[in-house]
Every structure is written in C-alpha cells, then in structure tokens.
Amino acid sequence: MTASQGARPAPVPPSPAPQPGSLPLAGLKIVELSSYVASPLAGLTLAQLGADVIRVEPSGGAADRTRLPVHPSGTSLYWAGLNRNKRAIEVDLTSAEGRGLVSDLIVRAGTLISNTERHRDLSYPELSARRPDLVHVQLTGRHNGDTAVDYTVQAATGFPMVTGAHPADPVNHVLPAWDVAAGLYLATALLAADRHRLLSGAGQYLRVALEDVALATAGSLGFLAEAQLTEIPRQRCGNYVHGTFGRDFVTADGHRLMLVVLTRRHWRDLLSITGVTETVAALEKELNADFAQESERFRHRVPLAEMFAAWFRERTVDEAEAALGSTRILWSRYRTFGDWAQDDARLLRDNPLLVELHQPGIGTYLAPGSPIVTAARNPPRPAPGIGEHTEEVLRDELGLSAQELRKLRDARVLGGPPRAETPR
Amino acid sequence: MTASQGARPAPVPPSPAPQPGSLPLAGLKIVELSSYVASPLAGLTLAQLGADVIRVEPSGGAADRTRLPVHPSGTSLYWAGLNRNKRAIEVDLTSAEGRGLVSDLIVRAGTLISNTERHRDLSYPELSARRPDLVHVQLTGRHNGDTAVDYTVQAATGFPMVTGAHPADPVNHVLPAWDVAAGLYLATALLAADRHRLLSGAGQYLRVALEDVALATAGSLGFLAEAQLTEIPRQRCGNYVHGTFGRDFVTADGHRLMLVVLTRRHWRDLLSITGVTETVAALEKELNADFAQESERFRHRVPLAEMFAAWFRERTVDEAEAALGSTRILWSRYRTFGDWAQDDARLLRDNPLLVELHQPGIGTYLAPGSPIVTAARNPPRPAPGIGEHTEEVLRDELGLSAQELRKLRDARVLGGPPRAETPR
Numbered sequence: 109m110t111a112s113q114g115a116r117p118a119p120v121p122p123s124p125a126p127q128p129g130s131l132p133l134a135g136l137k138i139v140e141l142s143s144y145v146a147s148p149l150a151g152l153t154l155a156q157l158g159a160d161v162i163r164v165e166p167s168g169g170a171a172d173r174t175r176l177p178v179h180p181s182g183t184s185l186y187w188a189g190l191n192r193n194k195r196a197i198e199v200d201l202t203s204a205e206g207r208g209l210v211s212d213l214i215v216r217a218g219t220l221i222s223n224t225e226r227h228r229d230l231s232y233p234e235l236s237a238r239r240p241d242l243v244h245v246q247l248t249g250r251h252n253g254d255t256a257v258d259y260t261v262q263a264a265t266g267f268p269m270v271t272g273a274h275p276a277d278p279v280n281h282v283l284p285a286w287d288v289a290a291g292l293y294l295a296t297a298l299l300a301a302d303r304h305r306l307l308s309g310a311g312q313y314l315r316v317a318l319e320d321v322a323l324a325t326a327g328s329l330g331f332l333a334e335a336q337l338t339e340i341p342r343q344r345c346g347n348y349v350h351g352t353f354g355r356d357f358v359t360a361d362g363h364r365l366m367l368v369v370l371t372r373r374h375w376r377d378l379l380s381i382t383g384v385t386e387t388v389a390a391l392e393k394e395l396n397a398d399f400a401q402e403s404e405r406f407r408h409r410v411p412l413a414e415m416f417a418a419w420f421r422e423r424t425v426d427e428a429e430a431a432l433g434s435t436r437i438l439w440s441r442y443r444t445f446g447d448w449a450q451d452d453a454r455l456l457r458d459n460p461l462l463v464e465l466h467q468p469g470i471g472t473y474l475a476p477g478s479p480i481v482t483a484a485r486n487p488p489r490p491a492p493g494i495g496e497h498t499e500e501v502l503r504d505e506l507g508l509s510a511q512e513l514r515k516l517r518d519a520r521v522l523g524g525p526p527r528a529e530t531p532r
Numbered sequence: 533m534t535a536s537q538g539a540r541p542a543p544v545p546p547s548p549a550p551q552p553g554s555l556p557l558a559g560l561k562i563v564e565l566s567s568y569v570a571s572p573l574a575g576l577t578l579a580q581l582g583a584d585v586i587r588v589e590p591s592g593g594a595a596d597r598t599r600l601p602v603h604p605s606g607t608s609l610y611w612a613g614l615n616r617n618k619r620a621i622e623v624d625l626t627s628a629e630g631r632g633l634v635s636d637l638i639v640r641a642g643t644l645i646s647n648t649e650r651h652r653d654l655s656y657p658e659l660s661a662r663r664p665d666l667v668h669v670q671l672t673g674r675h676n677g678d679t680a681v682d683y684t685v686q687a688a689t690g691f692p693m694v695t696g697a698h699p700a701d702p703v704n705h706v707l708p709a710w711d712v713a714a715g716l717y718l719a720t721a722l723l724a725a726d727r728h729r730l731l732s733g734a735g736q737y738l739r740v741a742l743e744d745v746a747l748a749t750a751g752s753l754g755f756l757a758e759a760q761l762t763e764i765p766r767q768r769c770g771n772y773v774h775g776t777f778g779r780d781f782v783t784a785d786g787h788r789l790m791l792v793v794l795t796r797r798h799w800r801d802l803l804s805i806t807g808v809t810e811t812v813a814a815l816e817k818e819l820n821a822d823f824a825q826e827s828e829r830f831r832h833r834v835p836l837a838e839m840f841a842a843w844f845r846e847r848t849v850d851e852a853e854a855a856l857g858s859t860r861i862l863w864s865r866y867r868t869f870g871d872w873a874q875d876d877a878r879l880l881r882d883n884p885l886l887v888e889l890h891q892p893g894i895g896t897y898l899a900p901g902s903p904i905v906t907a908a909r910n911p912p913r914p915a916p917g918i919g920e921h922t923e924e925v926l927r928d929e930l931g932l933s934a935q936e937l938r939k940l941r942d943a944r945v946l947g948g949p950p951r952a953e954t955p956r
Contacts, residue, residue: 126728126731126732130728132724132725132727132728132736132738133724133727133728134728135731136727145753149752152752153717153720154720154724157720157721157724158724171795174826174827175775175776175826176774176775176776176826176827176830177754177755177757177758177762177766177774177775178827179757179761179762180761180762184754185754185757185758185761185762186753186754186775188754188757189751189752189753189754189757190752190753192752251883251884251885251905255860255862256862256864257792257794257862259773259778259790259792259862260790260792260862260863260864261864262790263780263788263789263790263864263865263866263867264864264865264866264867265867265872266867266868266869266871266872267705267706267707268771268866269866269867269868269869270706270868270869271695271696271703271704271705271706271707272695272696272703273701273703274698277697278771278780278788278866279695279696279697279703279771280695280770280771280773280780280790281691281695281705281707281709282691282694282695282774283691283695283705283709283749283753284753285705285707285709285712285713288709288713288749289709289712289713289716290903292713292716292717292719292720293577293716293903293904295716295720296577296578296581296716296719296720296723296904297581297904297906299720299723299724299727300556300557300578300581300582300723300904301556301906302727303556303557303560303723303726303727303730304550304554304556304557304558306727306730306731307550307559307730308550308551312556312906312907313907314556314904314905314906315904315905316903316904316905317885317903317905320883320885320900320903320905321903323880323883323885323886323900323903324885324900324901324902324903325707325712326869326872327613327886327899327900328573328576328613328614328616328900329569329610329613329614329707329708330601330608330609330610330612330613331601331869332869332872332873332880332886332897332898332899332900333601333603333609333612333613333894333897333899334601334609334869335868335869335870335872335873336873336897336898337603337604337609337894337895337897338601338603338604338609341868341869341870342601342869346704347692347702347703347704349683349704350600350601350706351599351600351601351610352599352600354683356687356702356704364687364702365687366683366684366686366687366704368681368683368684370681371595402598402599402600403598403600403602406600436679438679438680438681438684439684440680440684440685440687440688441687441688442687442688442692442693442702443687443688443689443690443693444690444693444694444759444765445690445693445694445750445755445756445758445759445765445766446759446765447690448689448690448750448756448759449756449759449760456747456756459675459744459747460675461675461741461744461747461748462747462751462756470757470761471761473756473757473760473761474756474760475751475756475757476744476747476748476751476752476756477748478748479714479717479740479741479744479745479747479748480717480720480721480724480738480739480740481675481738481739481740481741481744482721482725482736482738483736483737
C-alpha cells in the first residue's frame with residue numbers, strides 16, 4: 109500500500125447532483141494513466157462530456173508528447189488533438205513517493221483509465237484495497253495481456269487481406285480504427301461500471317484488449333461466422349461495397365464520386381437519371397436476375413457498374429452532382445484532408461462541431477468538439493502543457509500546502525528536468 | 533401525443549439496485565428503433581453489459597434482416613451478429629395504434645436508441661412530453677440531418693485518399709469503421725445521459741452524426757490540424773505506419789509479417805536480430821540522422837526497410853517469428869478470415885471472448901461476447917427471430933392481456949404477413 113507524505117485523502121464526497129443545463133458528466137473525476145491513442149481517446153471522450161480528466165505524465169512528459177504529425181514549431185498536433193479538455197500533472201513515476209501521490213489522487217477521484225500495468229502500487233488490487241468502490245478500466249493488447257498495437261492487430265485479424273483491389277497485397281488502413289473503437293469501448297465500460305457503482309456502491313475492474321475489439325467487431329459484422337459457416341471466403345471487391353450496390357465513379361473532369369444504392373427507390377432513381385432503365389430491364393431478363401433484390405444488385409455489380417461508369421465519364425462532376433442531388437441516392441465526392449483545410453465548400457466552418465481553438469505552441473485552428481451533441485455545449489479547450497496543472501490538482505484534490513509542493517518540486521518528485529531524449 | 537388501446541403505462545419504478553455480481557447494466561431497459569450497423573451496435577454493446585435491449589421491427593422484420601453475408605439457409609450472418617443478446621418485437625409502424633404501443637414501451641423503458649426520424653409520434657418532443665426524464669440518443673448522417681452512410685463518409689472525409697500504395701486511387705476501407713465508432717459513441721452518450729438522469733432526475737436528447745464522428749476522429753488524431761497548419765499534406769505511405777517505424781515484410785516462404793518498432797529498445801532489438809547494427813550506424817552517420825528518434829526512423833524508413841526486407845527474404849516465417857519472439861518488438865503474421873476459421877493456431881478457441889453459440893437458422897459457431905471483460909460473464913445469446921418476444925414484452929412491460937394481444941394480432945398491428953419483398 110502506498111502513502112504519500114501528504115495526508116491520507118479525505119473521505120470521498122458522494123457525487124454531487126449536476127446543475128440543470130450542465131454537461132452530462134459534470135462532477136465525474138477521472139485519472140488517466142495512459143499513452144498513444146486508445147486510452148487517451150477514452151479520456152478525451154469523457155472530458156468532452158463534462159468529466160474532469162486528469163492525465164498523469166512521467167517527468168519530462170508522456171512518451172507520446174512528440175508524436176507526428178507535428179507543427180513546424182515542434183509541438184505535436186497528434187498530442188494536442190487527443191488531450192484537449194484535460195488537465196495534466198507531471199510526476200516522477202520511478203519514485204515511490206511520486207507513485208504514492210498518484211495513488212492518493214486515484215483514490216480521491218475514484219475512477220481510473222490506464223494502459224499500463226508497469227507499477228504494482230498503481231494496480232487494481234492495491235488501489236481497491238484503499239478505495240473499494242474504485243472503477244478501473246484497463247487497456248491491454250491481447251486478452252492474455254500480451255502487447256499489440258493497431259497495425260499488428262490489423263494484420264492479425266483479416267481486414268487488410270480484403271481491402272484494396274490488388275490481389276495478394278494486404279492494405280493496412282491508415283486510420284487506427286481498432287485504437288479508436290477500443291478507446292470508445294473503454295469509455296463505455298467506465299460509464300457502465302460507474303452506473304453500477306452509483307446504484308449498488310460497488311466498484312469494479314474492467315479490461316478491454318485491442319485484439320478482442322477487432323475480433324468482436326469482425327464477429328458482430330458477420331465476418332467470423334461467414335468464414336466458419338460458408339464455403340466461399342470473403343473476396344476482395346475493391347471499392348465496391350460488399351452486399352449491396354455501391355462503387356466509386358470517375359467524371360469527365362477527373363473527379364471521383366462514391367455512390368451507394370441501398371433501397372429500391374435509390375435503385376429506380378439511379379436507373380432513371382442515367383437513362384438505363386430499359387437497358388437494365390433487358391439485362392435483368394438476360395441474366396434471369398431480380399435487381400429489386402439488394403443481393404442480386406451486388407451479385408451482378410460488374411456489368412451494372414459498367415453502364416453507370418459510362419454515364420459518369422460523359423459528365424462533369426457538377427453535372428453528375430446536380431443529377432444525383434435531385435434523388436435520394438447516397439453519394440459523396442472524394443476529398444483529401446487538404447480539401448477540408450482549403451475549405452472551398454466551407455465544410456469545416458459550416459459545421460458547429462468545429463470551432464476556433466488557440467493551442468499554445470501551435471496557434472489558432474479549427475478543432476472538433478465532441479461528436480455527441482447535447483443541449484449543453486462544451487467547446488474544445490487546449491491540450492495542457494507538461495505539468496500545467498500539477499500544483500493546482502495536488503492542492504485542490506489532495507490538499508497539499510505550498511510548502512509541501514515546494515519540497516516535492518525540489519526533490520524532483522514533481523516536474524523534473526527537461527527531457528534530454530525521445531520518450532522511452 | 534400517442535395513446536395505445538392499452539392502459540397508460542404505470543408510473544416507472546426507480547432503477548433497482550443491482551445484485552452483487554450482476555452485470556454492470558443490469559436493470560437498464562432500452563428500446564432500439566434502428567437498422568444497419570451503428571445503432572444496432574450501440575444496442576448490442578449495452579445488451580452485452582447487461583441491459584435489457586428491445587429491438588422494435590416493422591411488420592415482416594427490419595430492413596436489414598436479409599443483409600449479406602448470409603448462411604446457405606438464407607439467414608443473415610450480419611443480422612445475427614449485431615442483434616445477439618436482444619429481444620425483438622414486431623409492430624406495424626405504419627399504423628397509429630402500432631406506434632402508440634411503441635410509444636408506450638419507450639415511455640415505460642425510459643431510454644431510446646434510434647436512427648430514424650420518420651415518425652413524429654416517436655420523436656423526442658412527443659415522447660418527452662409523456663416522460664420528461666426520457667433519454668433519447670439519435671443517429672443521423674450529417675450534422676444538419678442529411679443522410680450519409682459509412683462509405684460516403686469515408687469518401688467525404690479523406691482517409692481513402694491516403695490509404696494503399698497506388699497514387700491517385702482512393703482505397704475504401706472494408707471495415708465500416710465510422711459505423712462502428714458511431715455505435716460506440718451512441719452507447720457512451722446514452723450512459724452519460726443516464727448518469728446525469730440518475731443524479732439529477734433530468735432526461736435529455738443527444739445526437740451523433742456519422743460524418744461528425746469521422747471529422748472528430750480526424751481532428752483528434754491530428755489530421756485536420758496538419759492539413760490546416762502545415763505545408764506538406766499527408767502523403768500516402770502504403771503499409772508503412774506514419775510517424776514511426778513500421779511496415780510489412782515478406783519471408784522466404786511467402787508469408788507476410790507486420791512489424792512495428794515504437795521504442796528505442798524495440799529498435800535496438802531489431803538491429804540486433806537482423807545483424808545490421810553496424811551497417812545502420814554507418815548509414816546514420818552518412819545521412820547525419822539520429823535513429824534513436826522515432827521521427828528520424830520514419831523519415832529514413834525506405835533505406836532502413838530495405839535492409840530488413842533482405843533479412844526477411846532469406847528466412848522462413850518460422851525462423852523470422854522465432855527471432856522476433858525473443859524480443860519485445862511488436863509484430864504479427866497477416867491472417868485471412870479463413871485462417872481464423874481453420875484455426876490451426878486455435879486462435880479463436882484459445883480466446884475466452886469467443887464461445888459456441890447455437891443460432892436458429894444458422895447452427896453452432898464461435899461467436900464473440902463483449903470485448904469489455906467484467907467479473908460477471910455474459911456469454912452471447914442468439915439473435916431473436918422476427919417478433920420472437922412481441923407478446924412477452926407487451927405483456928410484461930405494458931401489462932397487455934391475452935385478449936388484447938389476440939385482438940392486436942388479428943388486426944395485424946402485431947406480427948403481420950410474411951414479407952413479399954426486399955425491405956424498403
């Protein structure tokens with residue numbers, strides 16, 4: 109059991125009733141002992157809903173403080189993105205005294221997100237001995253505790269082998285989708301356990317493994333069942349959408365549109381605007397097919413797509429978009445991240461999700477708030493500097509005096525020397 | 533305001549305190565009025581944590597009951613995957629009487645997940661007039677209520693343009709990652725609002741737009757800031773991992789491994805097992821680089837990867853895995869979904885996430901539970917048949933008598949004729 113030189117934390121007050129109009133998680137305090145994507149995203153998600161999330165960094169800052177992409181100033185855009193709306197403290201985690209302070213803070217807050225099992229005194233058994241109703245959510249790589257990262261989980265679980273158009277070449281996804289999903293599962297797990305605690309008084313420990321997130325998703329979408337139960341393994345189909353009629357098409361002026369036809373109405377609309385209703389009826393007869401069925405449109409997607417491709421090739425993107433815009437077909441032009449930034453279509457500025465944020469070390473840019481829209485707004489706040497809230501948090505949450513703080517700083521338990529090298 | 537022919541629902545009991553050892557969401561009742569991926573995944577996620585999730589389907593079954601992939605019997609593996617652990621009722625949503633029953637059920641349950649705004653009498657203003665503390669989470673396509681699906685959002689928001697190795701060809705991701713993330717945001721939103729309700733008594737309406745999920749994620753990972761603030765737009769880098777040293781390598785016997793080096797220790801290990809420590813030191817000097825820095829390893833990834841590629845080309849996958857297994861480097865063999873199903877490595881059977889499930893219409897297969905591991909276990913339960921729980925739910929939740937149920941069934945408000953056509 110750890111004990112800081114500060115007094116044992118005072119008994120924890122019951123969760124206060126939120127004020128009317130407050131954010132849903134106002135009053136919830138969470139300590140985040142994390143790095144990289146998934147667990148920081150969990151903390152961000154909950155912070156954006158009003159929780160007070162305190163990220164604990166080791167002396168010199170977390171291992172991911174300098175990750176690419178970076179601003180020309182050297183400040184990490186990645187770090188700034190995933191740590192908005194949080195507070196940050198800097199503690200020497202190699203010292204028992206430093207870990208004791210973090211333990212005190214977790215015991216006081218009552219809720220912990222972590223992706224490390226390095227420190228025994230910050231583990232669930234030790235912490236819950238001090239605070240039995242602790243809620244602790246923990247990210248691991250694999251179910252057995254082995255390490256893994258998004259890109260190794262991608263390779264392990266099958267999606268790169270069915271992505272892209274070129275047989276035999278796996279295509280990794282640039283988006284770390286498993287990290288994102290795992291972060292959101294951690295947030296869900298934390299709130300589920302917190303609900304249980306509010307109603308029963310009992311805390312608990314919950315684990316989420318990155319690989320399990322991928323397998324559960326592959327299972328929920330039918331990929332694992334398909335592989336076990338059908339004779340035809342899932343084939344690559346390039347930019348066609350499996351199971352329905354959807355594909356990308358190139359216009360006369362070289363733009364590209366993604367098109368998805370889900371319903372009979374969409375299908376009739378597409379035949380109508382491209383003027384192939386009769387040709388398709390003839391093809392339907394010839395193939396003995398029924399294109400009113402989604403599965404049949406998928407099955408015969410190649411000859412069908414050829415007809416539409418010819419229509420797109422003869423039209424500019426403006427003409428094609430005007431015709432599609434008169435229907436309920438689902439479509440979108442392909443854009444680059446640069447297109448968003450140039451924002452000719454004012455796509456970012458027209459969306460209340462994004463607001464101007466001034467981030468020290470970076471400047472002012474359009475940054476997103478939570479994609480969860482509530483009546484109470486919570487605009488993005490800048491990510492904290494290294495140790496920005498160390499004294500504030502230890503004073504307000506643990507009651508440390510100015511003298512105690514000074515002593516800890518002199519002993520390098522708080523803050524610490526500037527980093528001489530890359531994290532880890 | 534709607535009113536079924538049944539009595540006005542009885543006053544709602546307060547949430548019962550969960551039993552010790554129960555699942556975290558035991559006692560939470562949720563009505564799900566949904567289709568496709570995101571909102572059913574939200575319901576599944578919460579059901580797996582112990583909530584009683586009742587999916588409402590229109591007469592004949594939901595629009596996504598027949599989606600691919602399907603079992604040779606015709607039963608949808610996709611539907612079975614996303615609707616496990618739920619109950620299902622079948623109601624004629626085109627009739628005011630049918631919608632009145634659903635309204636009664638939502639008012640009784642107090643919590644609603646939906647992805648449709650088609651029915652005014654099932655909208656938040658109407659429902660919250662009947663139950664002021666209702667929690668309603670709603671999925672939309674875009675922030676302004678426009679429609680969108682995962683594949684159009686992919687095209688709109690930039691990732692396909694930086695995925696894959698072939699310049700100019702966008703690569704759609706096969707995994708509907710935005711649907712998955714949106715479903716998990718919906719689950720998080722619901723639990724956050726439920727927490728607020730437990731503490732304050734107030735309900736609320738929350739919206740999540742699929743496109744906002746993509747933009748928020750692109751923002752949180754630094755992509756949008758990079759596009760706005762730096763002069764070099766994000767480039768495709770194939771299967772290299774942006775910002776660190778990671779890539780796929782092919783072995784002498786044609787297997788492929790994904791390798792990720794995050795830390796200095798990983799890097800030293802990789803140099804050591806591949807025997808290029810001195811060659812790399814010479815290259816470092818020649819390039820005036822510092823490979824101790826993650827960003828420098830990324831910058832010079834191509835000449836570095838060539839050296840390692842030669843090492844892999846000269847070794848079988850067994851030899852390469854043995855060498856890598858002696859280090860802490862992150863790596864995985866690429867697998868197909870078929871590899872999982874064949875399960876030579878017992879990957880599925882060795883993972884407690886997956887258990888044997890008997891699904892009517894499909895048979896027995898290994899299906900995943902929740903990737904959130906809690907002390908209380910919740911093995912997957914089969915997805916319900918169309919209308920499987922209609923009578924049970926209306927009797928137990930709304931107190932309808934056998935006579936009332938018979939009358940409703942005769943009037944085709946419940947159940948309904950077998951579908952003659954594809955959904956919608």
